[in-house]
Amino acid sequence: MDKVISIQNFSKSFGRRKVVNDLSFDVNKGEIFAFLGTNGAGKTTTIRCLLDIYQPDSGSLLINSKPYRHDVSSTIGYLPEERGIYTRAKVKELFVYFAKLRGISGEKAAKLTEHYLERVGLAQHEDKKISQLSSGMQQKVQLGLAFLHEPSILILDEPFKGLDPLNRQLFIDILKEKRDNGATILYSTHIIDDAQKLTDRLTIIQNGHRKVYGTVAEVRSAFGSNNIQIEFSGELPENKKLYSAIVANKSAELKPAKGVDPDEILKFLVQKDIKLISYNLDYPSLNQVFLEVTKS
Numbered sequence: 001m002d003k004v005i006s007i008q009n010f011s012k013s014f015g016r017r018k019v020v021n022d023l024s025f026d027v028n029k030g031e032i033f034a035f036l037g038t039n040g041a042g043k044t045t046t047i048r049c050l051l052d053i054y055q056p057d058s059g060s061l062l063i064n065s066k067p068y069r070h071d072v073s074s075t076i077g078y079l080p081e082e083r084g085i086y087t088r089a090k091v092k093e094l095f096v097y098f099a100k101l102r103g104i105s106g107e108k109a110a111k112l113t114e115h116y117l118e119r120v121g122l123a124q125h126e127d128k129k130i131s132q133l134s135s136g137m138q139q140k141v142q143l144g145l146a147f148l149h150e151p152s153i154l155i156l157d158e159p160f161k162g163l164d165p166l167n168r169q170l171f172i173d174i175l176k177e178k179r180d181n182g183a184t185i186l187y188s189t190h191i192i193d194d195a196q197k198l199t200d201r202l203t204i205i206q207n208g209h210r211k212v213y214g215t216v217a218e219v220r221s222a223f224g225s226n227n228i229q230i231e232f233s234g235e236l237p238e239n240k241k242l243y244s245a246i247v248a249n250k251s252a253e254l255k256p257a258k259g260v261d262p263d264e265i266l267k268f269l270v271q272k273d274i275k276l277i278s279y280n281l282d283y284p285s286l287n288q289v290f291l292e293v294t295k296s
Contacts, residue, residue, distance in 0.1 A: 002029040003065075004153060004184040005050065010059030011208075012045055019045045021208040023059070027186050027201075032179050034195040034202035035188040038294050042208040043188040044081050047157050051078060063153065074102065077146035081157040081188075085130055085142055091117070092126035094141065095148060102149040109148075116144045120170065135162040143171065147178075154178065156187035160194065172198050196286040204293050211293045220283035223292060226262050227284045228254040234274040242268055246288060250277075253285055 005027035012020045020042040027033040037043050048054045050061045052068040063072065086094060092113055099109030117123040120140045130138060139162040146154065154175075160168045172194060175185055179200075189195055195202065196216055203213040212219050228243070231251045238245075242265050243254040256262055262281055269276060284292075 003027070004029045004063065005033075005186055006060070006062045006065070007046065007050065008060045010046065010049065010061055011057045012042070012049055012054065013057055019208050020049075020205075023205065023208065023210055025203045025210065025213055027184060029184050030179060030182055031200040032175060032185045032187070032198055034199040035186060035205075036192065036195060036202055036290060037188075037205040039190075041205045041294075043205065044157055047155060047186075047188070051076075051155065074149065075152050077149065077151035077154045077156075079143060079146040079154075079156040079159055081161070083138060083142060085138065085145070087131040088129055090127055090129055091122060091133070091141060094130065095144060098145050099148050104149060112148055112150075113144075116148065119174075120144065120167075136164060136167060139163055140167070147174075152183055154183055154185045154187070156185065158189060159187055160189055160191050168194055192287040192290045193285075202286075204290060206294050212289065216286060217283075219289055220286060223284045223289045224255075225283055226256055226281055227288065228256070228262055228265060229278070229280045229282050229285075230254065230269075231277040232269075232274050233277065234272075236274060237269075237272045239268060246285075246291070253288055255284065255288065 003026045007026070008024045010020055010023045011018065023042070023046065035043050035046070045054065049056045050063070050068065061067065063076070089097070095113035095116070096106065096109045099112060100106065104112070114123070117126055122137060122140055125133060125137065130141060133141065143159060146156065159171060163171065168191065175198060179185055199216055201215050202219065204211045212222070233250060236245060236247055236252055241257060242260050243256050246253045254265060256265060266279065
């Protein structure tokens with residue numbers, strides 16, 4: 001596979017605090033790669049060093065086999081974690097202005113802007129100032145500015161921040177389309193359930209160290225094969241001798257205790273005042289893996 005992004009033996013400290021320690025991973029051409037970790041794990045620092053905003057202490061951070069240079073910025077769409085858009089500008093004017101900075105003609109900039117605003121439900125707000133938009137709408141604007149020049153590489157730091165579930169799904173679809181059209185995407189997120197649906201490969205870091213690395217299937221299978229996914233009505237009973245549970249509304253993921261057969265758990269649930277709508281054995285979810293890896 002062609003490596004579009006390669007980070008090898010990268011370390012970075014601020015004062016006496018080591019934020020990233022000997023981190024290595026690659027992002028291949030035409031894939032969506034998730035960069036996962038808790039707050040303060042070192043994700044944003046890594047992205048900023050990759051884009052030459054910070055300087056690494058050691059290691060190499062390469063894009064298309066070379067360190068980042070300003071003259072390759074036209075091939076990259078970057079979304080920073082912090083919002084950095086002009087709040088007094090109007091939506092459409094802001095898009096056209098940034099497009100022109102990218103060397104796009106006024107006519108093409110207007111067409112690209114109109115298409116994007118229509119796609120993401122902002123067309124009726126094109127004459128509003130950024131400050132008049134909700135947080136989620138502002139995130140759509142900032143994402144659009146990263147997408148507008150149709151870059152072949154997208155580096156997105158928390159792209160789903162502030163988006164409701166409907167709009168997260170919209171942008172999952174948009175990112176998949178861009179991947180299918182040949183784009184390479186590196187993104188960080190705290191929304192692990194969405195990462196399982198979207199991601200080709202991933203790494204999870206904790207305290208600046210790489211903990212897991214591989215495809216979603218490889219990572220999940222490495223953490224076991226007999227987790228139980230259920231949908232139910234009623235109240236899920238606790239039984240720490242049999243399982244631990246992550247519950248979301250009326251669905252749950254049950255992790256059997258050591259030495260417990262899933263059939264024992266099924267028998268226990270059937271005996272309780274709970275109606276099972278679905279019951280499946282599966283690898284641990286990516287969310288469960290993330291919780292295990294980052295709990296220490």
